Amino acid sequence: MIEVKNVTKKYGKFLANDSLDFTVRPGEISILVGPNGAGKSTIIKSIAGLLRFQGEILICGKKNKSLEAKRNLGYIPEIPALYDMLTIWEHVEFIARAYSLENWKDRAENLFRRFELEDKKNKLGNELSKGMQQKISICCGLLPNPKVLLFDEPLVGLDPHAIKELKTMLVEYKQEGTAILLSTHMLDSVSEFWDSTNIMVNGKIAASRSREEIIGTGEDLEKLFFEITESNKNAAEEVKS
């Protein structure tokens, strides 16, 4: 479970996240949507414990920077960060050793098979395309079988097979009780499996909806997204003029 309580993040004078509050429950897929620069990546990095912030973030009831929280956390960054001199199998071996995982090889083999990486085990990180690097980054994030998963734009750069496989896996993790937070620009690609959404604009949550609410009111997520973001843009232009 992810609990974000009154989180504010500033870069100098720039307010990247402004008093954010939301929760992602076990077995829930929550999506963060919003235009570029809305603060989606910042809050994901803050939850992952990579940034300093004001407020409180709990992972399974523990402070996000505690060791207990880190054990339950998987983070897949927007830009894959691989080691040039490690083969892709050594990347998962490194994660397994660093997280002190037992019996990890079968899981790793399974992930490699699903992402069609089996024949590339001995390729170095710097020999792979961006899409391939993204697949390894996902494998590294998923290998410890975390209870909380953070995905920052995970579908960018993936081939259609990998996109399909990742979507299936997200649903599987959800069914196993994992809390999943995912930021994306591609509303279409997540439409079939999201449970809750937070639409972010200028570092704030402009609207929150659950799937039930959308179905109940007959709202359309895409329409709602454009209504919020466009009205914000118009308001900003009016202030300027």
Added chain:
Amino acid sequence: MKALGYLLLTTLKNRVLSIRKKPAYLILYGCIVAGIIAMIIISALSDEEVQTVKSYGDIRILYAILTGISILFLFSFVSTGLSTGSTLFSMADVGLLFVAPISSRKILLYGLIKQMATTFLSAVFILYQVGTIKNSFGLGVGTIFNLFFIYAIIIFFCQLLSIGIYIFSSGRPERKRLVKLIFYGLFAVTALAVYLQYIRNGGTILEAVLNLMNYKPFHFMPVMGWAVMFISASVEGNVLYVVIALLLFFLSSIVIISLFTSGDADYYEDVLNSTEVAYNKLQDVKDGKKVTVIKKVKIKEEQTGLQGGKGYSAIFYKHLLEKKRTGRFVFLDTYSILAAGSAGFACYLINSEFSVYIVLGILVYIQFFITILGKLSEELTKPYIYMIPEKSIKKVIAASMTTLIKPCFDAIIIFTFVCIFSKTSPLLNLFLALAYASSGAIFVSYTLLCQRIFGGQPNKFISAMLGLTLFMAVMAPGIGTSIAAILLLPKAFTFLGTLPFTFCCIVMTIFVFAVCGDLLDKAEYTGK
């Protein structure tokens, strides 16, 4: 050609105009130009005053330096040509020009003009040496301008050669072998020529090198010989040889250019890779990352895997594996050998009881720049180290371990050489080695301190200032007490002179690690 002319002129115009928005650069450029002008005027005014009475250095030393620079550039650019190649283009040129309906030859010409301008600008620093060169060798301002000119030509030609070699040998091992053979042959002939001078005229090897500079056949050796021919002819006022030297450079350039333009030769594909490599390097520099030349590494099944580590120690084992991949001897690399060789040679040349301390000082200074770009800095550019569920201090120590160990190995090999060449006692060299290894540790702790204070993106200026202050604060007591110890201790105990310095470094390192060990809990990950 209109579009290319427009591009060149607009780029130049915008570059000049952009300086208006950067007052610091404006002042800097103004100072550089004013400095060069002042240097030239002062040199020109003092032309007649001193020339008649002062005795100048052997001009052949200048030729030898020029030869050395030529060899250095040749070696560097030929190596680049055999791996990734050089480029005349930017990524914007690739994306916008290569696909435009413009002749590839015109685009090449555009690239050459652009590169030539960059090269000449980068050679401007030679003009700063006007005073030194004039006072040392008694050359006129005109000859010094010729020196600037030939220096720029050498760089430009070597870049062109690098592209030519890449196009000629890319993906063809037999051609790569041929290029290597030619260049090793060229260096072997030069070494042989020095040896022949040594046999013929006697004296020292240094004198043989100087004699070679006046040996006419040497002037026809590609690049280095041509450069010496040009500058010696301009000193002697021999116009014929000035023209011959320039012609040799010009004709060779034409041959190389024709390699990528003749027939159906298509240079786009070849320069594409080089441009991407250059672009990535530039991005790394802009992001403040360490620029490394990525070697093509062949992975053998039996050489894979981390071989150990659990929790935080997995980071150390990963670094060991990475080091094995980049060098056969893990902790000993080209730097170890070069530093050991140079230190030994320097001790042999200086031949003073203090030579070992001078060598230690220089090595520690160089070590500062090597160490601050160590494995810990590299690891902080990726999110994994922050995410691993272990205590920050343990992860920081594990990530610094290889950077702490390397100076120990370097120290052993370097001071073994120093011991042999300086003929000083093994005990003294043991303590010098300890001082070198401990200074490596203090520099690792400096990296940690900078990251802890400034977070993921330490401002380079502040970081450099802090580094200097820290350098002084940390080193001064150690250096001071060590100098005092060397001077005051009885001769039998001078080997202990560096001990206060070593002690100071170790204490300070432990202190910084204890205070800043929580770095990963406090610092922000920026990916840079």
